[in-house]
Amino acid sequence: MDDVREIIILGAGCAGWTAAIYTARANLNPLLFTGDELGGQLALTTEVENYPGFPEGILGPELTGRFEKQARRFGTEVKIERVTGVDFSGRPLRIITRKGEYAAKSVIICTGSAPRKLDVPGETELWGKGVTACATCDGAFFREQEIAVVGGGDTAAEEATFLTRFASKVYLVHRRDRLRASDIMAKRVMDNAKIEPVWNSVVTECLGDRESGLTGLRLKNVENGEASELPVTGFFLAIGHVPNTQIFDGQVELDQGGYVVTDSRQRTNVPGVFAAGDVQDHVWQQAVTAAGTGCAAALAAEKFLDELAGEAYPGAR
Numbered sequence: 001m002d003d004v005r006e007i008i009i010l011g012a013g014c015a016g017w018t019a020a021i022y023t024a025r026a027n028l029n030p031l032l033f034t035g036d037e038l039g040g041q042l043a044l045t046t047e048v049e050n051y052p053g054f055p056e057g058i059l060g061p062e063l064t065g066r067f068e069k070q071a072r073r074f075g076t077e078v079k080i081e082r083v084t085g086v087d088f089s090g091r092p093l094r095i096i097t098r099k100g101e102y103a104a105k106s107v108i109i110c111t112g113s114a115p116r117k118l119d120v121p122g123e124t125e126l127w128g129k130g131v132t133a134c135a136t137c138d139g140a141f142f143r144e145q146e147i148a149v150v151g152g153g154d155t156a157a158e159e160a161t162f163l164t165r166f167a168s169k170v171y172l173v174h175r176r177d178r179l180r181a182s183d184i185m186a187k188r189v190m191d192n193a194k195i196e197p198v199w200n201s202v203v204t205e206c207l208g209d210r211e212s213g214l215t216g217l218r219l220k221n222v223e224n225g226e227a228s229e230l231p232v233t234g235f236f237l238a239i240g241h242v243p244n245t246q247i248f249d250g251q252v253e254l255d256q257g258g259y260v261v262t263d264s265r266q267r268t269n270v271p272g273v274f275a276a277g278d279v280q281d282h283v284w285q286q287a288v289t290a291a292g293t294g295c296a297a298a299l300a301a302e303k304f305l306d307e308l309a310g311e312a313y314p315g316a317r
Contacts, residue, residue, distance in 0.1 A: 004092045004103045005031050007301055010083055011110030013040020014287045015277025017067035018294030019108045024074035026302050031077045040112045042287050051287050088251045088270045105308060106301045109260055109275040111244040115237055122206030130214025131206055133237040135159040144168045147234030148217055150203055152176060156238035157185035164194040171230060173198045175222055243279050257282055266297035274301050
């Protein structure tokens with residue numbers, strides 16, 4: 001490995017493409033690995049209405065396609081490869097893929113997170129067609145419709161409450177007979193006339209098809225086993241996210257939820273390694289915040305590389 005890159009970016013979502021745009025314009029010749037999901041979670045979203053600059057909205061895949069085109073325009077090298085391991089224990093930093101090994105002076109981790117799913121029939125087929133995991137992103141598409149949220153923690157309570165701004169009715173499906181949410185959030189749910197809890201129940205199937213979208217949910221009562229159907233046109237999963245950080249365990253500091261720990265400048269505990277987007281943000285998880293942290297990580301990496309100007313690496317470019 002005599003070719004040591006200035007910077008390698010891991011991930012092709014909003015954060016990764018933004019970092020690529022900034023580092024490419026800084027003449028750092030970034031190399032970006034897309035992984036298996038080109039475009040990240042945004043590529044699985046139908047219409048995006050809350051990204052600045054698109055007053056009429058834009059399809060998620062189209063927006064990520066524009067990001068990619070812009071990054072390539074400034075010279076980003078893109079490899080459609082999955083990173084299988086990293087070694088941040090020494091210099092240069094090492095990236096391992098199925099096809100080989102790469103080395104870099106700096107790395108920006110933008111591998112994102114994935115919503116925790118139920119793994120029930122119809123869930124995958126109807127994703128983006130009524131099934132989603134982002135109330136902030138998709139709530140406005142369900143004005144005056146009856147919808148459902150699954151979960152029992154603060155996130156589920158917050159999303160159900162938020163969705164009452166749009167929906168005519170929100171069913172909150174929970175496997176227990178009371179919420180796990182904090183008292184104040186649980187009270188807001190119980191005091192909201194538009195929210196109807198469905199206790200002691202689990203979702204066993206999402207009903208509908210890609211053409212007509214979600215038409216309902218099949219439920220099972222966990223106490224008596226009774227099956228029922230809930231006619232809804234929207235279904236929001238609020239059971240958490242899983243950060244894509246498995247390959248970074250033991251390489252950078254992770255919090256209890258598995259998210260990469262960064263400071264206010266997107267720096268990890270390893271010099272030269274930065275993180276941006278949902279992989280280090282378990283609070284907001286929005287396209288625009290991911291892009292913002294991607295920008296910040298790129299600027300921080302550029303500053304780091306400037307400070308390394310006198311340090312030689314064989315083959316650096």
